[in-house]
Amino acid sequence: MRLRVDVLPGEALPYPDVVLVVDVIRATTTACCLLEAGAEALYLVAGLEAARAFKDRDVLLAGEVGGLKPPGFDLGNSPREALEAPVGGKVVVLSTTNGTKAAHAAARTAKHVLLASLYNAHAAARLARELASEEVAILCAGKEGRAGLDDLYAAGVLAEYLGLLGEVEPEDGARIALSVKRSYQDPLEALALSAAAQALRAVGLEADVPFAAQVARSATVPLLTGRVGEALIFRRAHPGQGG
Template sequence: MRLRVDPLPLPELAFADVVLVVDVIRATTTAACFLEAGAEALYLTSSLETARAFKDQDVVLAGEEGGLRPPGFDLGNSPREALEAPVGGRTVVMSTTNGTRAAHLAAKTAKHVLLASLFNAHAAARKALELATEEVAILCAGKEGRVGLDDLYTAGVLAEYLLLMREMSPEDGARIALTLKRAYPDPLEPLSLSAAAQALKGVGLEADVPFCAQVAQSSAVPILSGRVGEALIFKRAGKAS
């Protein structure tokens, strides 16, 4: 079975099997937290305008623009906020700058799309192996078209755990991610050095970074289960065997 890491969501990419989408600071961490808080479903939209179209329904709007909660949204993109949010049994509509767009790219061709982060890394890796028949791809969201240290490090954590569980053939991107992971014993260091973390510091949300650096704290794995209009529907995957 192949193990692949794509450092950026380039439009020409295609995926044969299972994709783990990573936007560790913060979208995929926040998505897992919403499910931990009891959300029934997540609708991921590729733009704020599409998300706002759901406003007249009984949904919670969550997202970010420049790191901050957009006007008219109920919540931002903070995983700390998401974990405590009153979303039990409700649908959360999410739109973020990088992560939700990467998920939409993966959904064009992949058989299965999962949202992964350090927070749910082990559960996401186990679910990917349960579903995969030929390839597990890890797609990094990056930051505004540039490779993100935080996402590539997280891909290395996922890749290392996948290889512990299954004999796989890592492609060059996976080998690069593994090398990066092994260069930083403490996840907080590469995450703190990343451009995403520096941007959060600029808007006073740097406390989200240590939260995102926690490894294997959640069993909640968002998995693509359908669509409604332009939104991708993610629900909590069943327990991996």
């Protein structure tokens, strides 16, 4: 089984099999928490106007611009807020600066797209392994077109656990991510040094960083199940449901 890590999305990157999309601070952590809190589905869209087009009585809008909740949105992009949000039975439309765009990049060619973070790392890795036939790719969202230490670290955690699940053939990107993971004593040390964490501190949302640094706290994995218009539809899945 090939194991691949891409440090940033790219227009020309093909994905023949399974992709784990990682935006650990904060979109993929928040997505997991929204489904864990009872949302019926997540609609991931690449922009704010696309999100607003879905606004309805039974639809909530979540997202961020510069780390903060956009005007007219119901929720921001905080996983702490998401876990406590009254989203039961509702569709949540999520638009963020980096993570939702990375998910769209993966969905162009991949057979299966999963949203992974440290928070659901072990469950996401197990489900990816169940679904994959030839390759598991980990796609880091990065931050505004630049590589992110937080995502590379999370990719290393996923890569290491995938190696424990069975024999894998790591490509160079995976080896880089593994080296990054092994360079830090604990997840919070790596995440706190990232540009994403620094940006959250600047807007008073630094409490989201230690939350996002929790490893394997959830068995919920957002799995791409379809599309509607410009939105990718993700629903809650668990290891053992990979068929």
